[in-house]
Amino acid sequence: MKKAVLVIDMLNDFVNGKLKCERAQLIIPNIEKLSSVARKSGVNVIYLNDAHYESDFENKRWGAHALKETRGSEVIEELRPKKGDYVVEKRTYSGFFETGLDTLLKSLNVKTIYLAGLHTNVCARHTAADAFFRGYEIVAVKDGLQAFSEKDHKDGLEYLKFAYNAQIKKTDEIIKKWEVGKNARLP
Numbered sequence: 001m002k003k004a005v006l007v008i009d010m011l012n013d014f015v016n017g018k019l020k021c022e023r024a025q026l027i028i029p030n031i032e033k034l035s036s037v038a039r040k041s042g043v044n045v046i047y048l049n050d051a052h053y054e055s056d057f058e059n060k061r062w063g064a065h066a067l068k069e070t071r072g073s074e075v076i077e078e079l080r081p082k083k084g085d086y087v088v089e090k091r092t093y094s095g096f097f098e099t100g101l102d103t104l105l106k107s108l109n110v111k112t113i114y115l116a117g118l119h120t121n122v123c124a125r126h127t128a129a130d131a132f133f134r135g136y137e138i139v140a141v142k143d144g145l146q147a148f149s150e151k152d153h154k155d156g157l158e159y160l161k162f163a164y165n166a167q168i169k170k171t172d173e174i175i176k177k178w179e180v181g182k183n184a185r186l187p
Contacts, residue, residue, distance in 0.1 A: 004044040004110045005035055006095060008117030008124055010079050011049055013072035018065045021118055023146040023153070028078050030144045030171040031116045039082065041178045044108055046086040047075055048095035048117070048127065056091055093123045096130035105136070112137040114174065115166075116144035120156030132164040139167045141174065 010031065011017075015024040035045045050066035051073050052059060059065070066073040068089070081087055088101050095101050105113070113136050115124045124145055128138050140160045147153040160166035 002044070002109045003038075003112045003114065004046050004105060004108065005038045005114045005116060006046050006048055006127065007031060007035065007075075007079065008048045008095065008115065008127060009050055009066070009119070010047075010076055010117050011066050011072065012074050012076055013050075013066045014118050015076045017072050019062060021146060021148055023148065023150075024118055027116070027144050027146045028076070030141070031079055034114070034116060034141060034144055034171050034174065035079070035082075035085075037175045037178060038114075039084065043114075043178065044086065044110065045081070045084075046088060046101070046104065047081050048088050048090055048099075048101065048123070049073060049075065050091070050123075051089035052091055058092060093126035094130045095123070095127040096134070097126075102130075102134055110136070112139060114139045114141055114144075115160075116141045118145075119147040119152070120145040121147050121152045121159070122156075125156055125159060128160050128164045128166060137167075138164050139169055139174065141171060142168050143170050 013019055038045050051068040052066055088099050090099050113131055131138055157168055161168055
């Protein structure tokens with residue numbers, strides 16, 4: 001069963017800019033570690049990045065942010081995509097809505113997605129909803145997701161578990177499983 005790590009909105013505007021989430025700093029090392037081991041284990045890494053037009057309706061709620069082709073819409077330096085990674089631009093909370101994500105995942109034969117990034121209760125939640133309705137298995141990376149508050153983060157995780165049957169796992173637990181699975185196939 002193929003897997004993919006979805007790194008959601010780890011962008012300059014969300015980590016350091018217009019919609020700065022102080023708590024994003026807590027997850028950067030875990031996402032870096034998870035992505036690094038994923039690449040070595042043959043797990044796809046896909047970045048889901050806001051890339052808004054000024055006219056996007058979402059800007060009425062949050063103000064102009066992560067505008068397409070600006071520094072604010074770029075992945076933070078610490079987590080920049082590597083060769084072989086995929087980048088999918090989105091204009092709404094969900095990584096699936098009017099993007100090529102579903103087509104990409106199907107072409108890669110992905111069945112399980114690992115959600116990491118921002119925000120547990122917004123973009124991760126809406127991406128999980130669309131993944132669930134398309135039949136994907138969902139793993140929420142507990143220490144690889146974050147929100148503006150601890151309450152929003154915890155409530156977001158509980159909702160993912162309740163509504164979308166998401167497994168909630170920590171980075172090290174996931175990595176250990178991948179490494180055991182990889183070694184189990186060796187002669």
